[in-house]
Amino acid sequence: MDAAEPNDGGGGRDAAGRVPPDRCRPAAVGELPAWLEPHRPLKPLWVCAGCGDPWPCAVARLLLRARHETDRVRLYVLLTGVFAQAARDLYTLNPYDTPRPHALFARFVDWSDPRFR
Numbered sequence: 001m002d003a004a005e006p007n008d009g010g011g012g013r014d015a016a017g018r019v020p021p022d023r024c025r026p027a028a029v030g031e032l033p034a035w036l037e038p039h040r041p042l043k044p045l046w047v048c049a050g051c052g053d054p055w056p057c058a059v060a061r062l063l064l065r066a067r068h069e070t071d072r073v074r075l076y077v078l079l080t081g082v083f084a085q086a087a088r089d090l091y092t093l094n095p096y097d098t099p100r101p102h103a104l105f106a107r108f109v110d111w112s113d114p115r116f117r
């Protein structure tokens with residue numbers, strides 16, 4: 001992993017433990033990093049392009065968790081934006097059979113809760 005890669009959704013810090021200025025810039029809401037390939041969501045269905053499981057699949061969760069090991073709050077914020085996009089897409093496509101909001105939140109965000117390691 002390249003800790004200096006700008007705006008990649010990772011948690012890289014410099015040798016003094018500071019977040020480099022280019023990393024302070026927030027990613028666009030819900031923007032997912034390219035290193036998730038091929039385990040990226042197929043929108044608007046939100047299934048994994050790599051394995052077909054509901055996204056985030058197990059591999060995507062492992063990749064996201066590993067990449068954000070030093071900055072779990074950043075992962076939580078990233079996934080909160082993704083959750084908003086997914087909720088909009090899924091409820092627009094199928095407002096009656098899409099899981100309730102708390103279940104969608106658990107699927108997209110809560111598994112990454114930064115308070116638990």
Ligand SMILES: [Zn+2]
Nearest residue numbers: 039048051057
């Ligand atoms: Zn997958």
